[in-house]
Amino acid sequence: MDALWQQFDQLGTEMIVTKAGRLRMFPIFQVQITGMYPAAEYVLLMDFVPVDDKRYRYAFHSSSWLVAGRADVVAPSRMHFHPDSPACGAQWMKQTVSFDSLKLTNNLMDDNGHMILNSMHRYQPRFHVVYVDPAPNSYLNAHRNFCSFSFPETRFMAVTAYQNHRITQLKIASNPFAKGFRTADGQDRLVPGMQ
């Protein structure tokens, strides 16, 4: 997924958020892991941190994002545990770990455990690996029992509808579930009446 994330990032990635938390992220956040102790247990999880304290709006005439003021009240920050957690290192390392069950919502009252984000705000996904320490008094080592990773190319703007038309095009071209909107030439379908 690396090349795809890069491609989206160059256009300014957008992710749809809905009230019901209907949508997954696309591209999917997935990682290949090395260097774990095969027999040790780990918990894998993700969260999203605001990139800044700004609210944005999209200027169609210039096809760019403009600052539209201070951020709204911060959404409750949640952690998304990978559903296979906890599992041993050998398990995590033997195949790509995919966070495809993760869903995004703009509903501050969400009680389905989805990740709550403010629309028109920018976020950085963050990935955490927590070592499950079997030792007694393991809290003494808590400060070194986890690692966090941020991949800058996975930053995105949360939106309720796509703003940048080129993002829409790239989603349609690359997401299998959007195949219905593809045309023969690889561009998305033209709106009747448009040129």
Place this chain on the structure above:
Amino acid sequence: MDALWQQFDQLGTEMIVTKAGRLRMFPIFQVQITGMYPAAEYVLLMDFVPVDDKRYRYAFHSSSWLVAGRADVVAPSRMHFHPDSPACGAQWMKQTVSFDSLKLTNNLMDDNGHMILNSMHRYQPRFHVVYVDPAPNSYLNAHRNFCSFSFPETRFMAVTAYQNHRITQLKIASNPFAKGFRTADGQDRLVPGMQ
């Protein structure tokens, strides 16, 4: 599912087996559990034991199963671990545990981990609860760290195609995925040319 299993059992339940292990069991084997230690860990699993050492054939004229000789060479016996295993008692007890990912095959060489059965042989599903003993030398208690349950109404004949027409009718009427074969009156579709 209890009433449904009874209904099938009265007709003589049949379960399709295929080479690829494509099919699930229907009705689905599911249990409601009580009496576990909420904090203790348990592994839940299933296997299938031959009801007898006979091979059967179906007599259409009398609509009944007849013994057709001794059983074929026994299929390799496998265990199907519930995919949520291991989990704590509280987890297992808080909702119905469903073995809907279990698949049946007649392929003796199967390497997809499906349950291998001989067609035209009769089987009794069996359900096991294994207590994960955290004590050292836990093997000393192994003989009392598990329970097994057999529900006679879940017995079935493994087949590659349905034999008893009333079983087919009941599958079509009760399995949501077979809705395409339903007719307005609840009977299955008549074969063109048949009365």
Place this chain on the structure above:
DNA sequence: CCGTTTCCACCTAGGTGCGAAGGT
């Protein structure tokens, strides 16, 4: 002849962006 395999139309279940309608 009897049992098995294969391909098919038809479902369930749920992930897409569209575009009209709704909200502020």
Place this chain on the structure above:
DNA sequence: ACCTTCGCACCTAGGTGGAAACGG
């Protein structure tokens, strides 16, 4: 204006039995 919501057609993915073809 700008943003959000909703129902929709169209996909992916995979579970059904039918019926014809296949095989000993």
